[in-house]
Amino acid sequence: ATQIARHLGARVFGTASAAKHDALKSLGVDACIDYRTEDFEARVMELTHGRGVELILDAVGGRSFKKSYRALAPSGRLGMFGISSAATGKTPSKLSLLRTVLGMPWLQFNPVSLMNDNKGAFGVNMGHLWDEVDRVNGWMESLLELYVEGAIRPVVAERFSFEHAAEAHHYLQDRKNFGKVLLIP
Structure with a gap:
């Protein structure tokens, strides 16, 4: 996603542990935020002078969805595609999953709130798109074109x-x- 955003001319912020910041910068990330030591919502608002950003892709889930939503600019969109916050170790934890689910913004993403906030939220679960062969093939063709052009490279x-x-x-x-x-x- 970072490479596509850069190809389209977007300014890109990325969250990762400090050990991965050099790798993010090598992909063209403009500002790296250490999610372990910084409040990414506050940092995004600081970097955008209080405006927020147009798009956030959030794979963390739980409370992170709320913070991401608040960091959106007017007309911004939040894409949710995972809940890694529920995976806290090598063994499944029902308590961790429950904490993640309870931290989700169930009331914030209702139609009236979305309209009043002038923001949008969408979710993606590729595992539920098996029957959308034409749509997924179209996406893959677009990605392959970018790859052939040299605009993106798999990491x-x-x-x-x-x-x-x-x-x-x-x-x-x-x-x-x-x-x-x-x-x-």
């Missing part, structure tokens, strides 16, 4: 053989990756 963090799939999951759960983790047959 691969690590490759694991199928025999090491569990190790790949641990790598993701430990948040070691910057980029995609591939399973190789």
Whole structure:
């Protein structure tokens, strides 16, 4: 998403641990925010002189959705595509999931609030788009065109053989990756 935004001329802010800031900058991120030590909502508002941003893509979920929504500019859009805040360790935690669900902005995303705030919110779950073959193919064709043009390049963090799939999951759960983790047959 960062590379596409840069290709379109957008100013890009990115959240990551401080250890990943150099990698973000190498992709053209204009401002890096350490979500572990900084309040990203306050930092975004500071960077935009109180205006907010046009688009936020949030994979964290829970309370993060609320903060992201508040950091939007008028007519801004919040895209929600994950709830990584529910995954706090290598074993499933019902308490962590419950905390994440309870922290979600259930009342904030009602039609009247969205209209009055002049903001929008949408969610994406690629696993629910299996029957949308033509739509997904269109997206892939657009991405491949950008790849051929050299506008985007996949960022691969690590490759694991199928025999090491569990190790790949641990790598993701430990948040070691910057980029995609591939399973190789």
